[in-house]
Each structure stands twice: as C-alpha cells, then as structure tokens.
Amino acid sequence: MRVTFLFFLSLIFVSSSYSNELNLFTSRHYPSDLILFKKFEEKTGIKVNVINAKSKVLEKRLLDEGSKSKGDVLFLADAGALYSAEEKGLFAKYNESRSLKLVPASLKNDYWVGVTKRARIIFYNPNLVNYNEIKNISYEDLSSKKWRKSIAIRQSNNIYNQSLVASILEHKGEDFTREWLKKLVKNFSRKPQGNDRAQILSVAAGESKLAIANTYYYALMLSGKKGDDQKKAAQKVEPIFPNQNDRGAHINISGAGILSYSPNKKNAQEFLEFLLTKEAQTNLCNSSFEFPIIQNVSTNKLINNIKNFKEDIYIDVSTYGKRQAQAFKLMKKAGWN
Amino acid sequence: MNINLNQRVSDNSILFLSLFIIILILSPILTIFFENINQKSDYLNFFSSGEFRSYTMNSVVILIGVLLLTLFLGGVSAYLVSFYEFVGVNFFKYSLLMSFAIPPYIYAYTLSAFFENFGIAYSLVSFFSEDLSKTLIPKIEPLSGSIISLSLTLFGYVFILTRSTFLNQSRDLIEVGKSLGFNNIDTFLKIIIPTARPAIFIGLSLVAMETLSDFGTVSFFGVSTYTTGIYNSWFIFDDLKTANFLSLFLIFFILFFFGLESISRKNIKFFNSNNSFNKKNKKVILSGYKGFFAFFFCFFLFSTSFLFPLVLMVKWSFMNSSYLDLNQILQLNYNSIKLIFLSSIFIILTSLIVTFSGRVLKSKILSFFSSLSISGYAMPGIVVSVSIISLFSLIDSFLDMNLRGYFIGSIYGLIFGYSVRFYSISFNTIKTVYLKINKSIDESALLLGFNKLSILKNVHYPLLKKNLIFAFILISIEVIKELPITLILRPFNFETFSTSAFNLASNDLVEAAAIPSLFIVLWSSLLIFLSIKFFLIDKK
Structure with missing residues (x-):
C-alpha cells in the first residue's frame, strides 16, 4: 500500500519547466528542420521544443488544452490545415514586421504566414504521351475521355488532393466540380493508393500515363536520396504545369502562426521572422525541395529547374480550408476512395 | 470483536x-x-449512409481475410511442429513466435517498399531482366496489402494457442481413437480438431480484436475502415458525434469477439485439468518430400513474417544511418x-x-x-x-x-x-x-x-x-x-520508437523509419526470447 501511495505521489510532483523557450507544434517532419531550429537556438538563446504530429492531431490537442496550452507556434503543411486552425481561434495576430512583409498577400493573412510553397502538378511519361498533346493541359482537362484509365493519383483523404479539389470548387462552382469528379474517377488507372512518389513511379513504370503529385516529390526522387532506381524512374517522367494559359498551376503552402494562448509570444514572433530570413528559406527548401516563399533566395539546381511557371495567384490559399470538407464529401460521393 | x-x-x-x-x-x-447518450444522433441515417457501408465492407473484408489466413498459417504450422518430426522443427516451434516482434504497420511499410514500382523487388529482378520485373512482381493493393501485413504479424496468436492445446492434448484420447481403428485423418478431424477448437477460437478472437483495432496499417494503405473512419470524422470533419458513434459501434463489434474468447476460455478448462498434461505425444517422423514440404512451409512462414522485414530494416538502417x-x-x-x-x-x-x-x-x-x-x-x-x-x-x-x-x-x-x-x-x-x-x-x-x-x-x-x-x-x-x-x-519533445517510425514513414521517409522500427523489433525479439526461454519452453 505504502509503495502504491509513494508511486502516485511521485507521479504528481514530477514536472519540469524552462524559462527562455519556444514550444513548436509542427506537422512537418524533416530531420533538417530540426537542424534549422538548432541554428535559431544558437542565434537567440531560445530553446525550441518540438512536438510533431499530423496537423489535425495537433489542432485537436491545442483545442483541448485551451487557455492552458503551452504551445507558441503552429507550423503546418497545407493552407487548408492553417485555415481550419484559424477558424477555431487557435491563432493570435502576428506583427507584420521585417521579413514577414516579404510574403505575397495571397499566401498569408492576419493570423498565419506562408513559409514555403509547392505546386500540385501533372507528370507524364513521354513514351506514352506526346508533349504536344499535353502542353496546354489544364486540371479541367483531366476529366476528358481521352485519359480514360490513365491517371494515377493518391486517395481522397489526402489533404493535398482536397485542397486541389477545393480550388476547382472555388473557381468553377459545385455543379461543375461534381461532374468533373465523376469523370475524373473513371480516368483513374488504378485504385488510388500510395504517396505522391508512388504516383510518379506508376507513370515511370508505364502503368499510368499521367500522375498528379507535388513538385518536391519529383525533385526529391531526382536528387537520388530515394536511391538510384527511383532517380532513374524520375528521369523517365516529365513535369507539366497545368493551366499556364489561364489562371496558373495550383499552389499550396506550408505556413506558421502564433498561437493565441502562447506564453512566449515574443519568442514566437522572433521565430516566424527567422523562418522567413534568406538563410532559413534556403535551408528549408534545399532539404524538402519546396519553393521558397520570398524572392531572391538561392536554392539548389533541382528546384531551380522547375521553379519558373505561372502560379494561380487569383485564389487566396485560405479558400482551400473553407471548401475542404465540401470537397472531400464530393470526392467520396464520386467514388474516389 | x-x-x-x-x-x-x-x-x-x-x-x-x-x-x-x-x-x-x-x-x-x-x-x-x-457522449453517445448525450447527443441526439441520427443513427438510422448514418447506418444507411454510403460511408458507413464502405467502412463496414472494408473492415469485414479485411477481418475475414485475416481470420482465414491466420487460421491457415497458424493452424498448419502449429499442427506440423506439434505432431511431426522434420528438419528444423525444434527451431521453428519457437522462432515462429518471433513474428510477434513486428508491428503490423511496420510490416506494411516494408511490404509496400519492397513491391512498389522501382522498389527493392524491382532492383533484384531487373538485375537479371527488366522485362521480367514487369510480369514477375505482384502489385500490392491496399486491401490485400493490409490483409497480408496483418496476417503475417498476427498468426502467432493462433499458432501459440493451438500449439499449446496440441501439446496438452490427451495422449489417451488419441490412443483410444487409434484402438477404435481411426486412421490419421479420422484422428485429426474427430479428435485433434474438436479438442483444439476452443484454443483456435481464442487465437482467432485475439486476431479479430487486433485486426479491428488496427489503425497504423489501414491508415498507411489508406483503406476506409472503422478506425480510419473514426480518425477521419474526428480529424477531417470535426465531427466528434460520428467519431463517438463509430467508436461505440466498433467496441460492440469487438466485444462480440471478446465474448467469444471468454466463452472459449471457459471451455478450455476441462481438458487442461486432466493429468496427462506433461505427457508428450509420440511424433511421426516425416521424411522425403513430406518432410521437405513441412520444412518449407515453416521456413517460408518464418522468413516472410520475420526475416523479410528484419533484413530490409537492417539494410535501410545502414543506408540511412544519418x-x-x-x-x-x-x-x-x-x-x-x-x-x-x-x-x-x-x-x-x-x-x-x-x-x-x-x-x-x-x-x-x-x-x-x-x-x-x-x-x-x-x-x-x-x-x-x-x-x-x-x-x-x-x-x-x-x-x-x-x-x-x-x-x-x-x-x-x-x-x-x-x-x-x-x-x-x-x-x-x-x-x-x-x-x-x-x-x-x-x-x-x-x-x-x-x-x-x-x-x-x-x-x-x-x-x-x-x-x-x-x-x-x-x-x-x-x-x-x-x-x-x-x-x-x-x-x-517526446518520441518513442513507434511514433518516430510512424512519423518518418508517413512523411515519405520509409527508409529512415527503419532505424526506430529495427529497435522495436530488436527489443520485442529480446523480450519474446526471454519469455520463450523462461516461460514457454516445453516442460520436460
């Protein structure tokens, strides 16, 4: 009995605290991010504590902790996820000071700021598809009968797909999107499965003619970090940026904001400013192969090769969040598993 | 007083x-x-919705697939090592338990990385001929991938429980059967199977419970089941109501197997209590192609369930040690x-x-x-x-x-x-x-x-x-x-092997996830080895 009691007692009184720190909730999981945070620590003396999980898990947890939360900054991949957190009142306004001003208006709002960006584009197999057939392709064209059973894409529960469909919803309306989705699903070359890389690999293997995937996966494969076979496979496909004759290719961001109950708001502001310095941008992008969000940042060759295209800046990225649940429902209804 | x-x-x-x-x-x-009583939910509506149907369909298909496969793999291997003598039998009767060291979601990572386009299987086969790789390498679909990953990591439940009843099975009963003129098939169908049935049920119930509660595997393969449904409705739709309802439904579903398990445990009591506990059945020596088949079956099972993921993880750990x-x-x-x-x-x-x-x-x-x-x-x-x-x-x-x-x-x-x-x-x-x-x-x-x-x-x-x-x-x-x-x-700032493996794998770093996965496997292997050595080894 005494042992049990002591055990309980020890459970209750063990706790720890730091003074100059920053608690970061992030859905990004690149080992190189951690190295970057160390640099921030060295520069400022602010210790960065990281908790890593999928964006919605973080969101739930912050909501549940409420005003008792120790979280300072929330760093999420996908604008939809940022919007969802904003809607629930998780973010406080940040000061648009210093480097934060450099971020284009469509990629930030009062509560969060884009840190890196990526495009969700089409990859094709030049052995199966002629460049001239595809050079003017748009997302809307993907529902054409011409591509029957030839498109590889991951599942509908993937947030990047939800954001893409949300952007179609915003541009074209619900009726168009419903019909478009129905035909698109018929064009799938296989049951949606795997990650973005798996879609590109499917095109490389000749199993599918087209794949829809984020730009950085392609660069990652070309870098050889995924092995020689994947590098060779990536060399068998070509990227094509859709909607270059009208609104431009679908852009999404990774972004961060200061949490409303943050106990260390000053540190949080400093951290955001740090993420948008050229040094941090180079670091973030060279390891994840995303695009920098500010101008004149030097990045490696693989990123530079795919960096020049027309981006869809007519849509505010936070729209993705507003329409994501609706998009997901339509996708499910269309039979997109 | x-x-x-x-x-x-x-x-x-x-x-x-x-x-x-x-x-x-x-x-x-x-x-x-x-939470369910507290909320007025439109259950009827939800039950008839397409989503609920697809959760149910997938969960049931995976469940049935896994139950059949684990029954086959666990049952046959337990039967072979309990009643027959063949090359390596003493090794297999313990080493097949090592499959417990591999969590299903980690098995899923290795399985898909092995068979994916331009994956490891491709590298191996295309070394000989690139054309061959197109025809030879099977495609792992989400459903079949989930069933295989779950079965090869869970069959141990059926194996261990069935084997222990086979071992404890009264020799007298079998002898009586023989004296009544039963041949081997009769003995198997009329004595061995009926007495082992409660144990098989317990094993299968445990498998069913694990399968229905699995989240890591089905979420990796992206199959809509009850668990991923709970996750989706809670996380994507912020619909705690549906999440709670699905949870409740899933609990009832699992409780059914739980009840089955408890009832089977009660039935098992009476042959455990008899005195022939420590008697060993005389094993039949298998030679020739029969012996080879028995060896091959066990070896195949051991290699696919344990060696295969282990070797891949060791390889990746060295490649990605940074x-x-x-x-x-x-x-x-x-x-x-x-x-x-x-x-x-x-x-x-x-x-x-x-x-x-x-x-x-x-x-x-x-x-x-x-x-x-x-x-x-x-x-x-x-x-x-x-x-x-x-x-x-x-x-x-x-x-x-x-x-x-x-x-x-x-x-x-x-x-x-x-x-x-x-x-x-x-x-x-x-x-x-x-x-x-x-x-x-x-x-x-x-x-x-x-x-x-x-x-x-x-x-x-x-x-x-x-x-x-x-x-x-x-x-x-x-x-x-x-x-x-x-x-x-x-x-x-608190990572365990499992969270670090899951996070790396879900961020497209399956190879990097090998290091924490390998540690899970090493630690569990050690613990399983200890439990075999001190608790499960046959009483002489």
Whole structure:
C-alpha cells in the first residue's frame, strides 16, 4: 500500500519547466528542420521544443488544452490545415514586421504566414504521351475521355488532393466540380493508393500515363536520396504545369502562426521572422525541395529547374480550408476512395 | 470483536480501492457511452449512409481475410511442429513466435517498399531482366496489402494457442481413437480438431480484436475502415458525434469477439485439468518430400513474417544511418524503457490488487465489474486516446479543475492510456495462476492466523512471482509497439520508437523509419526470447 501511495505521489510532483523557450507544434517532419531550429537556438538563446504530429492531431490537442496550452507556434503543411486552425481561434495576430512583409498577400493573412510553397502538378511519361498533346493541359482537362484509365493519383483523404479539389470548387462552382469528379474517377488507372512518389513511379513504370503529385516529390526522387532506381524512374517522367494559359498551376503552402494562448509570444514572433530570413528559406527548401516563399533566395539546381511557371495567384490559399470538407464529401460521393 | 472490526475496515478499503481501479480502467469506455447518450444522433441515417457501408465492407473484408489466413498459417504450422518430426522443427516451434516482434504497420511499410514500382523487388529482378520485373512482381493493393501485413504479424496468436492445446492434448484420447481403428485423418478431424477448437477460437478472437483495432496499417494503405473512419470524422470533419458513434459501434463489434474468447476460455478448462498434461505425444517422423514440404512451409512462414522485414530494416538502417544520431537513439531507448517500467509497474500493481481482492473478498459486485474491466483491451488505441481527452475535458468542466494539464501531453496520460489497453493482459496472467491455486490454501492460512494482506505477501506472492514477471514482459512488448495512444497523448519533445517510425514513414521517409522500427523489433525479439526461454519452453 505504502509503495502504491509513494508511486502516485511521485507521479504528481514530477514536472519540469524552462524559462527562455519556444514550444513548436509542427506537422512537418524533416530531420533538417530540426537542424534549422538548432541554428535559431544558437542565434537567440531560445530553446525550441518540438512536438510533431499530423496537423489535425495537433489542432485537436491545442483545442483541448485551451487557455492552458503551452504551445507558441503552429507550423503546418497545407493552407487548408492553417485555415481550419484559424477558424477555431487557435491563432493570435502576428506583427507584420521585417521579413514577414516579404510574403505575397495571397499566401498569408492576419493570423498565419506562408513559409514555403509547392505546386500540385501533372507528370507524364513521354513514351506514352506526346508533349504536344499535353502542353496546354489544364486540371479541367483531366476529366476528358481521352485519359480514360490513365491517371494515377493518391486517395481522397489526402489533404493535398482536397485542397486541389477545393480550388476547382472555388473557381468553377459545385455543379461543375461534381461532374468533373465523376469523370475524373473513371480516368483513374488504378485504385488510388500510395504517396505522391508512388504516383510518379506508376507513370515511370508505364502503368499510368499521367500522375498528379507535388513538385518536391519529383525533385526529391531526382536528387537520388530515394536511391538510384527511383532517380532513374524520375528521369523517365516529365513535369507539366497545368493551366499556364489561364489562371496558373495550383499552389499550396506550408505556413506558421502564433498561437493565441502562447506564453512566449515574443519568442514566437522572433521565430516566424527567422523562418522567413534568406538563410532559413534556403535551408528549408534545399532539404524538402519546396519553393521558397520570398524572392531572391538561392536554392539548389533541382528546384531551380522547375521553379519558373505561372502560379494561380487569383485564389487566396485560405479558400482551400473553407471548401475542404465540401470537397472531400464530393470526392467520396464520386467514388474516389 | 475488535479484530473482526479491523478486518472489516481493511476488507472495505481493499474493496473500494479495487472498485476505484476498475472504474478508472473503465472510465474511457464509459465516456464513449456517455457522449453517445448525450447527443441526439441520427443513427438510422448514418447506418444507411454510403460511408458507413464502405467502412463496414472494408473492415469485414479485411477481418475475414485475416481470420482465414491466420487460421491457415497458424493452424498448419502449429499442427506440423506439434505432431511431426522434420528438419528444423525444434527451431521453428519457437522462432515462429518471433513474428510477434513486428508491428503490423511496420510490416506494411516494408511490404509496400519492397513491391512498389522501382522498389527493392524491382532492383533484384531487373538485375537479371527488366522485362521480367514487369510480369514477375505482384502489385500490392491496399486491401490485400493490409490483409497480408496483418496476417503475417498476427498468426502467432493462433499458432501459440493451438500449439499449446496440441501439446496438452490427451495422449489417451488419441490412443483410444487409434484402438477404435481411426486412421490419421479420422484422428485429426474427430479428435485433434474438436479438442483444439476452443484454443483456435481464442487465437482467432485475439486476431479479430487486433485486426479491428488496427489503425497504423489501414491508415498507411489508406483503406476506409472503422478506425480510419473514426480518425477521419474526428480529424477531417470535426465531427466528434460520428467519431463517438463509430467508436461505440466498433467496441460492440469487438466485444462480440471478446465474448467469444471468454466463452472459449471457459471451455478450455476441462481438458487442461486432466493429468496427462506433461505427457508428450509420440511424433511421426516425416521424411522425403513430406518432410521437405513441412520444412518449407515453416521456413517460408518464418522468413516472410520475420526475416523479410528484419533484413530490409537492417539494410535501410545502414543506408540511412544519418537520419538519427546516437544521442537520439539513446534518448528513444531511454523514453521507451521509462514508459515500459512506469506503465508495467502501475498495471501489474493495480491488477494484482483487483485479482487479490476478487479472490479473498468473494464480492459479487467486484467480480462482475472486474470481468467488465478487461474489456479495455477491446478498445482500439485511437478510441482510447479520443475518449481520454473527452473524459478529462468533462471532469474539468464539471469540477473546474485542470486535470487535462496533468494528463494530456504527459507521461501520466500515456500510462493511463496503456493501463486501459493492457490492464487485461496482466489481469488474465495473474488470474490464471490464481485459478490454479487451491482456495483451501487461503483458508488454512487464515486458520493459522494470517491476515489477508499477509496471505498476499507470504502465500500468494511466491506463487505469483513468476507470472508477474511474465505479465511484465507481455506488457512491455505491447507498450514498445503501441502507436495511436503514444502518438496523441505524448508530451513535448517526446518520441518513442513507434511514433518516430510512424512519423518518418508517413512523411515519405520509409527508409529512415527503419532505424526506430529495427529497435522495436530488436527489443520485442529480446523480450519474446526471454519469455520463450523462461516461460514457454516445453516442460520436460
């Protein structure tokens, strides 16, 4: 009995605290991010504590902790996820000071700021598809009968797909999107499965003619970090940026904001400013192969090769969040598993 | 008079402590019930919705696939190693248990990385001919991938339980059968199978429970099942109502298998109690192609379930050693060991208190509630996490306290979550021994003037000790592999092998996930090896 009691007692009184720190909730999981945070620590003396999980898990947890939360900054991949957190009142306004001003208006709002960006584009197999057939392709064209059973894409529960469909919803309306989705699903070359890389690999293997995937996966494969076979496979496909004759290719961001109950708001502001310095941008992008969000940042060759295209800046990225649940429902209804 | 009064006070305090523990263990399940009653849900509508149908379809297809495959793999291998003598049989009868060391979601990572386009299988085959690789390499679909990953990591339940009844099966029965002129097939169909049936049911029920609560595998393959449905409705649609409802439904579904398991356990009692326990059946020596077939079957099973993921993880760990430095690896080890010790001690202590008071107090209320308390095992980790968060929110809002701050995102919350899930392991392990200890021992001790606590200390403890260690090992294996609870309830800067493997794998770094995965496998292998060596080796 005494042992049990002591055990309980020890459970209750063990706790720890730091003074100059920053608690970061992030859905990004690149080992190189951690190295970057160390640099921030060295520069400022602010210790960065990281908790890593999928964006919605973080969101739930912050909501549940409420005003008792120790979280300072929330760093999420996908604008939809940022919007969802904003809607629930998780973010406080940040000061648009210093480097934060450099971020284009469509990629930030009062509560969060884009840190890196990526495009969700089409990859094709030049052995199966002629460049001239595809050079003017748009997302809307993907529902054409011409591509029957030839498109590889991951599942509908993937947030990047939800954001893409949300952007179609915003541009074209619900009726168009419903019909478009129905035909698109018929064009799938296989049951949606795997990650973005798996879609590109499917095109490389000749199993599918087209794949829809984020730009950085392609660069990652070309870098050889995924092995020689994947590098060779990536060399068998070509990227094509859709909607270059009208609104431009679908852009999404990774972004961060200061949490409303943050106990260390000053540190949080400093951290955001740090993420948008050229040094941090180079670091973030060279390891994840995303695009920098500010101008004149030097990045490696693989990123530079795919960096020049027309981006869809007519849509505010936070729209993705507003329409994501609706998009997901339509996708499910269309039979997109 | 005085002694009696003291006795009653201490009886009551043990009773209340036990009931408190049981309520603690049951509280997440009760929260789910409460949340469901509390909300007016349109159940009928939901039942008929397409989403619910697809969750059900996929869950049932995976369940049936896994049950059939584990029955086949576990049953055949157990039969072969129990009744026949062939090359390597002594190795296989233990090494097949090593499959327990591989969590299904880690198996899924290796399976898909191996067979994907331009994956490892491709590298191997295309070394000879690139054309061959197109025809030879099978495509792993989400459903088949989930079924294979779950079956090859769970068949051990059927194997171990079936094998133990085969071993304990009365030789007399088989002899009687032979004297009645039964041939081998008759013996198998009319004696071996019927007597092994309860054990097979227990094994399959455990497999069913694990399959239905699996989150890591189906979420990796992206199959819509109940667990991913809970996750989606909770996380993507912010629809706690549906999440709670699905959780409740899933719990009922799993409780069905749980009930089946309990009933089967009752049936198993009577042939365990006979005296031919230690007699060994004479094994038939298999030679020629039959011997080769038996060897090949077991070897194939051992290599696909254990060697295959292990070898791949070792390969990737060496290729990607830069992802984790030594410090991080040490930290992960430290975190996992800390969790193992804290949670096992807590779970073993609490379950010991409850089983002990159940035995000495003979309280009907207690025995009813303690039989309910083991149902925590039926709760998928993801449901446990959701309900623990809801529970503390409820308590805090009623009492205006901040229990959440203590439990959510802290080690204590993790220990609580593990206790809900793994309490039954310890409870059952202890209870099994208690059932074997004759109650007359307690009565004699009471007559000799021992009080109840000293009976625990001086009479029961020495008899229980070995099984307490066994319970510790079993809990450790579960804790080290556990994913959803750890993922959701853990503190800042706190990674375990499983969270680090899952995060790396879901961020497209499957190869980097090999290092933490490898450690899970090494630790569990060690623990399984210990339990085989000290607890499972055939009694001579």
